[in-house]
Each structure stands twice: as structure tokens, then as C-alpha cells.
Amino acid sequence: MKTATVKQLKDELKHNSTEELMHLCLRLSRFKKENKELLTYLLFEAHDEAGYIENVKQEIDLQFETINTDSYFYIKKSVRKILRLIKKYSRYSLKKETEVELLLYFCQKLKDFKPSIKRNVTLTNIYDRQIAAIKKIITGLHEDLQYDYTMALKELEE
Template sequence: MQIPSLAEIKRELSYLNEKELREFIIDLSKFSRDNKAYLFFKLYGREQQGLYVQMVQEELELEFQNARDDHSYYAKKSAQKIRRKMNKLLRLSKEKTDQIEVILFFCEKMKEKGFLKHGNLVLDNLYNTQVAKVKKLISGLHEDLQFDYEGRIEAID
């Protein structure tokens, strides 16, 4: 089965009325939890700016509480699992400031929970990659916003 291009899908959607579009969106949200989460953040994120960051931080906080950091192997596996979840959640927002907040939260929690105390190369690389990613995102922001994040970057660096 040949899947049509996004342009073709957009064209076909433009021919539908509001009721049919609503039904398609509801059906699409039933297919996966990711679709439902994306739809939720798109609908409610406009009214409450910090909602996305707050909910993602709560979810990551739960993951950090359940994570094992007593041994290098378990700390590595837990950190990788949390990073995968974070990256999955980062796809739900296109806002750079939201992404920066989430990645900074992840790095701060890794330091706070003692994941870096093991001296594990994989953990160190994972952490440094996230720090580099957040620095790159911050460099693309306005100068005033860059200044706001400098203190937090210095704290995790």
C-alpha cells in the first residue's frame, strides 16, 4: 500500500467540513497515547503557557524517583530510559524555551540524584550530550533570553 504524501493529505483535508475533521482528529487520538498527548498540549497549551513544561517535569520527576542509581549499570540504564522518555516528550512542543527548560531539568536531576558520581563513560557522554544540546538551543535564542539561562548553564556545567 502506497501512503500518500503530506501535501496530498493536506489537500484532501481541505475538502472536509468541520464535523468530518473533528471526527478524524478524535479517531487519530484513539490510535496512540502520543497522538492524544500531542492533541492535549496543542489544545490547552495556548491558554496555559507553562502547562507543557510543568507536566513533563512532573513525569520526569516520577521517573527519577523510581530510578536505581546504586550501581553504575543500573544508573546507566535508568538514565537512558529517562532520556528516551524525555526525547519522546520533547517532540510534543516546538517551542525552544520549553525544550530548554525540560533538558535543563533533566541535567539538574541527573546531578542532584548522583548519576554522575559513578564515573561511567556512557553516563558522562549522555550528560554532556544533553548539555551541548541545550547550549545549542540557547545560542539560537534572543540575547536577553540567553542571559537568563547563563546561570543555570554554569550550574550544570
């Protein structure tokens, strides 16, 4: 089966009634957890971005608390899992400010994590890559936001 392009889908959806669109959305939400999560964000959380960021930060805190610290292998797996969650939640929002906030929070949590990530090259590389990603995203933001996030980044790098 060949998948339709976004334009084709958009054109076809224009011809549907509100009732049909609602039915399609509900049917779509049944198939993938990510579809349901995106729909939840769009319907309930998109209007309150600050609240959304706080909810994601709480989720990050919870994930960091459950990390198995028996070996660096388990720590690396858990850190990568947390990073995947952050990327997914950032994609839902489509706002670069949200992504920067979440990545800064992640880096702060990783920096303060015990045992120290400085003893493991892979964890240090993950941290460094996220710092570089934050810097890249910051360059595309408004000047005032650039200044604020650059200050937060400098605090993190100290």
C-alpha cells in the same frame, strides 16, 4: 500502501467539514498513544506552556525517584528512558525554550543524583551530550533568553 505527503494531506483536509475533521482526529487518537498525547497537549496544554513545563518536570521527578540504583546498568537504562520522554514532550511543544528548560532540569537532576554519575563514563557522556545540545539550542534563541539560559548553564557546569 504508499503514504501521502503532508501537502497532499493538507489539500485533502481542506475539503472536509468540521464534523468530518473531528471524526478523523478521534479515529487517529485511537491508534497510537503518542497521537493521543499530542492531541491532549494541543487541546488542553498548549495555551499554558509554563504549566506544561511544570507537569513534565513533575513527571521527570517521579521517574528519577523510581530509578533502580542497584547497578549503573539499571541507572543508565532509566536515564535514557527519561531522556526519551523529554525529547518526546519537547517535540509536542515545538518551542526551543521548552526544550532548553526541560534539558536544563534533566541535567540538574542528573548532576545531583546519588550515586554520582562521575563514577560511570556512559552517564557522564550522556550528561555532556545534553550540555552540548543545550548550548546548540541556546544559540538560536533571542538574545535575552540566550543570556538567561547561559547563566543557568554556567551554574550547572560549576
